[in-house]
Amino acid sequence: MSVLVYVESKGSTFAKAAWEVVSYGKKIAAQSGDKCIALIAGSAGDPGSLSEYGADDIICVSDTQLDDFDSGQHAALIAKIAKDESAHTVILSHSAKGKSLLGRVAVQLDAGCVSGVNSLPEQGDSFKVRKSVFSGKAIATYEINTPVRVISLMGNSVPPEKQTGEGNVSNREIELPARREKVVDRAIVSGKVPLPEAERVVSAGRGMKGPENWGIIEDLADVLNATTACSRPVADSGWRPHHEHVGQTGVAIRPNLYIAAGISGAIQHLAGVNNSKVIVVINKDPEAPFFKAADYGVVGDLFEVVPRLTAAVKKFKS
Amino acid sequence: MKLLVCISKTPETTAKISFNDNATEFNADGVQFIMNPYDEWYALVRAIELVESGGGSVTAINVGNATNDIIIRKALAIGADDAVRIDVEPASAMSVASEIAHYARGKGFDIVFTGKETIDYNGSEVGGMIAELLDLPYVSFASDLQISGDKKVLKREVEGGVEVIEIGGPLVVSAAKGMAEQRIPNMRGIMMAKRKPLEVIAPQNFKDQVKVVKYSLPKEKTGVKLVDPENMDELVRLLHEEAKVI
Ligand SMILES: Cc1cc2nc3c(=O)[nH]c(=O)nc-3n(C[C@H](O)[C@H](O)[C@H](O)COP(=O)(O)OP(=O)(O)OC[C@H]3O[C@@H](n4cnc5c(N)ncnc54)[C@H](O)[C@@H]3O)c2cc1C
């Protein structure tokens, strides 16, 4: 028996989520005394580096067809390897690819599945994992009753841990079903860390008055090496691009640090950000609801406070 | 084109979340339910637009009990042509997907739409399951869907960017923001919805493979620590020494 982990590449290296799932998979494998097998689909960086996070076996299926994502092909590949390796648990990242694959793989393996898991399985007779539900307003414990299960791991929830030990790297050829999802173009939005993966986020709302004032937010984000975000009305008015919109109907994020300036803290906004580890709120209205959800608050005019904070971070860094 | 739109029901976004029976069940007392925003604003509206410009029909489908008829009627009021409700309270994504796939199989739908996720359990599971059960391609988190000749051209949101995908035959798509603009049903739509067909179908009753055994509430914040707006050095110190995030 084994635990199979599907890792995602990012250019010539691995995405942070890859270290997380391998490390998580290793811990589950250790609970049942099984091997943790990492599966790399398509071209990737140094497969051996996955053993640093606990992969016992690393299987590379380096068919270049797999470089362009097709959910049917990738799901078939994962299911085939899971069967060949008698995996009792298959782990994906709760990423764009992971979300496209989870349901497909579960159907192929006749497996129970839970997406967006943020804890290790509870010790006990049955397989129980937790996830955040109702947009962060509650936590649910799920029990999976099938011999094989598929789960996707929420990013930034179980920190990866380094391990010692050598992994076996092997290559495998698999016959893939025909491609049906043809990738004809691709646009990368910015060089910055994408919001769902960002560890630090600086976000601003209608309190900014207009798009021309965003320089101070970008400056603060730059010194913190953070990604920028915004509230929904800001994106809806075209002040900022839509991919920056966080909240219930936008991107859900879980950075270590979330700084919100000129955002009132409506419940739908909080729904997308309340899994942040530390929240800093800058608002001139001491009654703004966001302060109730914040760890640190600054009551003041953001046009003065934000540049002052930027200067303070610069000073601290030098 | 023949289109199927999967619509689900979720608690209204500001609803207070509580549990009963030793925290094993969601307490629906006094909770307002709405159509899942992704299903309503993006999936359903885009499907209606496609039929408006190219002809065909939009069928809305829901797996659930009779209390869901209100949201199904709303889908009809917004512009779906007819609706189907599979009469079982769903307990897992797999049973929802299995019921829908069982219904859709062999009916020749060109596109099956879902929302990118339900805002209650945030699953993002049902669409991929339907695609696999019906052996169709699946584009998840699509922010754009155009028909160009006999091809469908979609934008799929991926980490840090978008991919443009082309698909020949039928497919399953999960709709994200950007695909369409919310439509408010008008009086005429609401009147017409009353006369549109809503077929209630007996379920297949698939076995559930997963279930929620317990709920809990997240740790409360201990309270905000206010920092003097003149003294941002102090905030940086706290973030470094106390919170350890910079
Ligand atoms: C179904 C539904 C889904 C929604 N989904 C989302 C979502 O995903 N994300 C989202 O963000 N919203 C969402 N909303 C909208 C949400 O309810 C709020 O309307 C929105 O978040 C408010 O944005 P804001 O905080 O930028 O603006 P406002 O609420 O207008 O707040 C602006 C704040 O800036 C402060 N301010 C003004 N000037 C200054 C200054 N000089 N210095 C410091 N502070 C200042 C004000 O005190 C105020 O608190 C949704 C709404 C609904 C109904």
Ligand SMILES: Nc1ncnc2c1ncn2[C@@H]1O[C@H](COP(=O)(O)O)[C@@H](O)[C@H]1O
């Ligand atoms: N009970 C249901 N009936 C019909 N469609 C559903 C149901 N539950 C979920 N869906 C569809 O599947 C999508 C994703 O749901 P989920 O996988 O639960 O996040 C939703 O946006 C709906 O389009």
